[in-house]
Amino acid sequence: MYKAFFNLSELPFSNTPDPRFFFVSRRHDEALSFLTYGIEEKKGFIVVTGEVGTGKTTLCRLLLDRLDRRASQGSARVRTCLILNSFLSTVELLQAINADFGLAAQSTSRKALIDELNKFLLAEASAGGNAVVIIDEAQNLSPETLEQIRMLSNLETEKEKLVQIVLIGQPEFRETLGRTDLRQLSQRISLRYHMTGLSADETSGYLRHRLQTAGARDGPFFTTRAEEKIHEFSRGIPRLINRIADQALSLAGQRESGTVTHEMVEAAVLELDWQAESQPQGMKGKGGSVLGRLAHPAVLGGAFLGLGLAAAAAIQIGWRPYSAPPVVPEPAWEAGNPAFQPAAWMPDAKGYFHARTPEEVSVAVILTFLRLWGVEMINVDFLPRMSEKDASLTDVGKTFGFFVSKVDVDSRRLLRLNRPFAVVGTWSGERRPALVVWANEKEAGLFDPVSGMTSASWGDLARKADGKAVVWWKGQAGLAVPFAVKRGSTLMRFQEILAAAGDYKAVPDGRLGPRTREAIRRAEARLGLPASGAVSDDLLILLTQGQGPTLRGPARAEAAP
Structure with missing residues (x-):
């Protein structure tokens, strides 16, 4: 143990959620502003994704604290529900939501549970309040449960959503949302945010902040090269920074060295079980050495546009006391002001984004x-x-x-x-x-x-x-891409849409026969399309007129x- 050798009061790089050790990064600050804005402006569905260890669960706790603090300062009250266990059936999820809101949750009837929740949400809205359901580890939710969550967004008045839903998950959750059978859910998401690791400068600050919180005064310190190596191998992910820094300090203590060098960091990485968890989603299982993959620019962020990130500051070798970051300032906006955008990218007055480079x-x-x-x-x-x-x-x-x-x-x-x-x-x-x-x-x-x-x-x-x-x-609800509109329930839904427009004159049967082809030709004539009798992109686009912007x-x- 290196705690005694370095005269620390506690271990600085434990992976326990101690709020004293929390480091306010730009990404956490930005994500909090996004989430607070989305909830208070009643945007409906919000999705936050990020690699394992980037602080998503911590973000949930910070969000709850911020909403409570803003309510105490005069903002509208937001009733919150936090679901940490995502391995739930549809009924279990509804029961968990109702229980967290303090409602009756014993029923096994989805209708009874939703009716109870709707009554509660209407009462909150009539009193000028708001409600949010936050679900962590959303990548574990089954398609059936996600569809139930989508149905919750139907709880609304003519003017606003009664409940805001925040889904927080790992990067593969984005792939889940891209599934054809979840397209209706994906289309309802109004705000998405992806959390990345700390920048090189923030990684250095993170190391010093945790050391100082653990009682370090005159040392230990990481050399500049050591800090750079930690950032390189961890990609700025706090949980991985903790593992490497803890192991490197152990090596320094064993060698009775008051300085952690980059060679010690490299040795620490070799001693750790540095396998799948150190690789970004999508890199697992691919060839090449672990260290080679970690050091490759494509892994270290080349796949993303690092726009707006501050350049890493030059850091002199040696220990310097690090001032703990100040409390994150609350973003100033007026409730109901849709022009407010807390992101670094700001649109002009007409809603267009301009390029600086x-x-x-x-x-x-x-x-x-x-x-x-x-x-x-x-x-x-x-x-x-x-x-x-x-x-x-x-x-x-x-x-x-x-x-x-x-x-x-x-x-x-x-x-x-x-x-x-x-x-x-x-x-x-x-x-x-x-x-x-x-x-x-x-x-x-x-x-x-x-x-x-x-x-x-x-x-x-x-x-x-x-x-x-x-x-x-x-697409219209229940419709898929043209090549999928061939038979079964999807074709039947297509026939229903044609029937509602007066083009299909029979009972929908899910078969692409003469009556359906004749209905398609009627629709094509009505919409000004060349007659083909076949399902096409152009036909499906024109059947969705009224949804979204127009030319x-x-x-x-x-x-x-």
Whole structure:
């Protein structure tokens, strides 16, 4: 044990949730602002993801404390429910939620439990209050339970959601939300945040803060190289920092050295069982040495856009007392002010995000595209870099629950689809993505994150574009992509939609027969599509008109220069 050797009052790198050791990082501060805003503005579904050990459960506790503190300072009261055990059936989840709110929870009837919860939420809303359900380890929830959670979002009045739902999970939870059978849930998520590790500078501060809290005054200290190595191997994840630092201090104590060197850190990593848990999700099981994978730039953050992160400060060798960070200042906003955005990325008055550097262009396009669809406040680490073939626009769209179609830059077809679209082209002499947010028969409104809003003729747009237009859209409830609308319940749902529009004249039977093909041709004629009698992207997009932004909408007046 090194505690006695270094004259510490307690072990500094224990993985116990002691609030005295909590280090306020920029990511925790930003995530708290996101969550507080989303809950107080009643945004509905909020998702937070992050690697194991990044402090997600700690974030839950901090959020509860902040909501209580804000209520005591005059903000609207928020009734909270925290679910830490996510291995629950649908009935068990409802029972746990009701019990945490202090409601009757003995019934095994889902209807009875939901009725009791709805009565409670209506009473809270009528008294000017709010309610939030926070579910940790959401990656363990079954699709059936997630569908039940989605149904809870139907508890609402004509003006607002009665309950806000925060789902917190590991990165694989994003893959779960991308499942076709959970698309309706994914489409309802209005706010997503991905927690990453500490920066190099924050890792150094974290080490000193924990040492000082444990009683260190004149030592021990980590050399600059040692701090850099800890950050490199841990990727800034606090739980992994603790393991490495604890082992390195043990080695320093054994050698009676008051300085922890980078060689000791490397030796500590070799002695630890440094296998799957030290690898990011998606890297597990791949070839190469563990240390080689940890040191590779793709693992150390190259897969993310590290925009806005402060450069690591130069740190002199030697121990320096570290001042504990001040209490996180409360973000100042007025209740009900939708213009407030606590993120580092701020839209302009019209809701568009601008790029400050060439590396930020793709992020600005995606953030603006998401905001057009009502998805706000995305931290950039959640988004992959856009490739030359606009793969990220497709991948990000699917991640957020959209269907994605790629069509030629043809004015007649795009005006008929009536959806904003992204396109890669040469704008102001440089190749980059941009968004078309309004259009008429003669011209289109092109938002370029570098030069701002301009108008261009359709001919000019087609000449400058060097790829297809990328269109995001949301399907009717129960519908899937065209190739899946062939038979069974999905086709039956499609027939129901056609019947509601007056195109399908028979009883829905889930069969793609002559009557269905005739109904499709009626719908195509009504919507101005060429007659084919087949299910197509264009047909499904036009059947969802009224859901989401339109190309011929009011953006023209707002966005014109």
